[in-house]
Amino acid sequence: MRKMVLGMLLVLLCLPFYGTTAGAAGSFKDVSTGHRAYKEISYLAEGEIVSGSLTGYFYPDKIVTRGEAAAMIGRSLNLNGTKRSTQFSDVGSQYFASGYIQSAVEANVLSGYKDGTFKPDKPVNRGEMAVLISKAFKYNFGGTLSGAANALITRGISQGMADGSFGTDKDIIRADFSVFLARAINYKLRLTPVVSYDMERTVTVDSLNVRTGPSTLYPRTGALSRGTKVEVAYAVGSWAFIKSGNIEGLVHSSYLNAPINAGNESILSQKMIVIDPGHGGTDPGAMAYGLEEEDVVLDTALKVKALLAKTPFQYKLTRETDKTLSLNQRVAIAKEANADIFISIHANAFNGSANGTETYYYSAYENPNTADSKLLATKIQNRLLAAWNLYDRGVKHGNFHVIRENTMPAVLAELGFIDNKKDNEKLASAAWRQEAAKAIYWGILDYYKEKGLDVSNLY
Ligand SMILES: [Zn+2]
Structure with missing residues (x-):
């Protein structure tokens, strides 16, 4: 006592x-x-x-x-x-x-x-x-x-x-x-419970406990046998957040075949994607059949933003309201945000009979981003064609300010012709704009996939 x-x-x-x-x-x-x-x-x-x-x-x-x-x-x-x-x-x-x-x-x-x-x-x-x-x-x-x-x-x-x-x-x-x-x-x-599992490791013990937290005080959610492949999202000190099949949780990383480079935590979350809805404010852009380009492209951009919000990517729109922005300001916003890629969204107009979808990139011998810009343009163009099934005007070189003056892979997509009856029907429809937004989003994923990132759980 x-x-x-x-x-x-x-x-x-x-x-x-x-x-x-x-x-x-x-x-x-x-x-x-x-x-x-x-x-x-x-x-x-x-x-x-x-x-x-x-x-x-x-x-x-x-x-x-x-x-x-x-x-x-x-x-x-x-x-x-x-x-x-x-x-x-x-x-x-x-x-x-x-x-x-x-x-x-x-x-x-x-x-x-x-x-x-x-x-x-x-x-x-x-x-x-x-x-x-x-x-x-x-x-x-x-x-x-x-x-x-x-x-x-x-x-x-x-x-x-x-x-x-x-x-x-x-x-x-x-x-x-x-x-x-x-x-x-x-x-x-987290507020947005999404991570990307960018790293792959192998279990090196007979039975590795997976837990809900980074210590043995936390309950076990499963066990993995030697040789099991796991995908790793990020490190928590000497523990790692992993996924294998339907088992997800934390394991001690000394039982994995290679250390977790904690600095690798979600490569995707380090990528800033800037979306640029063209025109706005005092500049309505192309107009026909009661539709204004500035509104069509803003709504599409906001729909892309909603899709990006569910991913680890960083994102920014050059405008989220009907406001006037110079071409210089659009480029400045992308540079300031340290954008990894830049996508400008537009709708075309010509003589009423011209129609179809086209995506531009800036091509110049001395431009280090030409190849990636073309890749991004191609991925977005392909997805847009699949989504709207309009005439394929192709992936083209374009000498436009926002793609020429930017210092990262940059593209400009023309969704369709606002003054063409058939194209206009799609541009005017919120449901079709949602399909275009998905296409642009998938095009972004296709681009990063080709660049070697694991985006498979984001489609
Ligand atoms: Zn335009």
């Missing part, structure tokens, strides 16, 4: 407020099943990545400190959390997160201050959180706050604030940090 009391006392003395595992998964007194972060907090608690107080409270609205963030990230990545001395003057070996802080610094996920301190009690703001998660999960974010915010938004890990900003300077509370961390670990919790 005396021994037990002493033991309890030691536990109370040594364990920090948030370092305990008391408060089992989903049983925090202040996180009801109706709490907006209930699912994510429960998921993390299940793997002891987050924990509550000894008395069973999670304090979801409390601001996260750098020390706590280090511990949560460290547990997610299975870093060595053994308390020990650190390189920082203000983090002693007995500090609850000393091990995680030192490990995270060694793993290049966190850094201290120039004066040799770590400031473990300093609150973490949303911008710092985005950088921390981007570094922990090896996202390609360009080392900037906006790049990190964008990396989280495009993966469906976070949204901006209600005012449209990312709220970079706002302190982050435990509930929100938990939501973002859980989504980074398990893509099924």
